[in-house]
Amino acid sequence: MTSKSLPLVDLKADLRSAPKTRVRRGLLIKILRVLTLFFLDTVAIVAAWNLAVLYGTPFDAAWTERPQFIILVIALELGVMLARGLYKPGGDRRNFLGLIKALSLSEIFLLLITFIYEPHSHISRSTFLLFWLFSLLFVCTGRYIFDVSTKIIRKRGAICYPVCLITDDVNQDVHLRFLQKENCYKVLHIDNPKCLDRSNREQTFEYLRSQGIVEAFVSWSAIKNRLYVCWNFQTNGINLRILPPESEINYPKSILGMADEVHCMAIPAPIIAGGDFWVKRCFDLVCGLVLLFLLSPVYVAIAILIKLDSPGPVFFQQNRVGLHSKNFKIWKFRTMVSNAEKLQASLEAKNEIKDGVLFKLKDDPRITKVGKFLRRYSLDELPQIFNVLLGEMSLVGPRPLPTRDVERFDSAHFIRQEVLPGITGLWQVSGRSNIDNFEDAVKLDIQYIENWSLLLDMKILLKTVQVVLHKTGAY
Structure with missing residues (x-):
């Protein structure tokens, strides 16, 4: 009885098998980066320890006299930084707040070890305090120099x-x-x-x-x-x-964790719900009152110029759509002729916004001579501080738009109406009038809403001053 042989088939390798055994690509660059950081941190810690011993109160103790103790100091400091992920690629190596926490924690461990090792000896408090300060200064400086140097080298096309x-x-x-x-x-x-x-x-x-x-x-x-x-x-x-x-949607305050062996994104609630917003509101009120007091001479000067330039009122009130799509009157210095809104219908064909949701015209014939100057430096927006004090607006937030623009919204656009509108915002400091597509402007508004924090508001306010002084995209 003869057995039939199975037909030969072209067997491919298992999906999980490599075409050729090799070390992971890019591993050498990563190893060199970690070793360089280890070296810089070690030099910084040794220098900090020697200076602390030199300038601290001298005590005859094993932990200042024996050279083995510096090895313990280096191992402890580097170990804590390594455990806290400060040698990972990306932004972790320049996480200066994380460095401060890690070095401070290792200092506490060091004091504890010293006390246990020599419970009856005096501990030089000044030496430990100086070591802590010097280590913070030297390690953070070393990391900063490493980061700047890396950026310069990468701009030239290397180590990318x-x-x-x-x-x-x-x-x-x-x-x-x-x-x-x-x-x-x-x-x-x-x-x-x-x-x-x-x-x-x-x-x-x-x-x-x-x-x-x-x-x-x-x-x-x-x-x-x-x-x-x-x-x-x-x-x-x-x-x-x-x-x-x-x-x-990006949730910047989210934490990636595990729930029953499944990756789960969590967004924790603050200790005091809504507390950040009320801090923002208090900030708006205080800054609004201070600005109103400091800028009062500017208000008077602008009012006189407007009166001398063209007939009509000094202030201009316009219906805008604010929080929860409710209408309110926005205050501005008048920069156009008195019948500007009636003339807009005849200029719709010249609208420079591609999708037509907003109305923007660079050489708008309705703008007065003084109005051009005020718009160039955004001085026409100053009266909106009154809206801030009344609670209708905030210093920072999505710009309130006219009814004509909101009527052309898609359903996705209305998310920007769920937050308090602002005098300035992320849209205004990211190109201002140079943005010619409303969808791009909405993306910036949504980005602001998702990433909102008091620190972000501060950054936008500072960037606004820079943008206004450079007249970036203003007309």
Whole structure:
């Protein structure tokens, strides 16, 4: 009885097996970065300890006389910083607040160890205090110099990670700007999701290997139905970073945790709910009163100029749509002729906003001579401080728009009406009148709402002063 042999088939390697055994790409650069940081931190800690011992109150103690103790100091300080993730790539190495916390915590551990090791000896408080201050100064300075040096070198094209971008054609520009903003990647290849199809993926990964690609940025829409390609990236030694959809809302205050072995994003509630907003409101009131007092001579001067330039009232009131789409009267210095609103209908055809939601015209014939000057420096907006004091507006927030513009909103645009409007905002400091597409302006307003904090308000106010002085995009 003869046995039939099975037909030979062309067996491909297991999906999880690498085409060729290799070390993960880009690992050498990462190791060199960590070793450099270790070296800089060690030098900073040794220098801080020696200076502290030199200038601190001298005591005959083992922890200042024995050289072995400095090894303990270095190991403890570096160990705490390592445990707190301060040697990870990206923004972690320049997390100066995290460095201060780590060094302070290691100082407490050091004091505890010293007390246990020599419970009956005197401890030089000045030495430990000086060491803490010097270590903060030297380590943070070293990190700052390292960061600045790295940025300078990367601007010249060195030590950048070669990466590829795989995303839909419509999102390529957005994702490419994101990668260029990071200033540590060199985008060598851009492709659409079809390159990950079963029929194309072998050719794609062969090309990525030949280009020495270290990391691949792939949009979620490109990979959600092709999850098996994750193994291809892994076995080719390429880090895979999945980009969220452009419409995905970013929650900056979220915390990524685990719930029953499942990754779960949590947004914790503050101790006092709504407390930040009331601090913002108090800030608006105090700053509004101070500005009103300081700028009162400017108000008088502008009022006189407006009266001398053209007939009509000094102030101009206009219906605007504010919080919860409720109308209110906005105050401005008059910069146009008295019948400006009646003339707008005849100028609609010249509107420079592409989608037509807003009305903007660079050389608007209705603007007076004094009005051009006031608009150039945004002085016409000063009376809106009255709106801030009345609680109708805030110093920072999405700009309140006329009824004519809000009537042309899509449903997604109304999210900006759920927060208090402002005199200035992220839109105004990100290009002002140079933004010619309302969708781009709405994205900036939504970005402000999602990322809102008192610190962000401060930054926008400072940036507003800079933008106004440079007359950026104003007309």
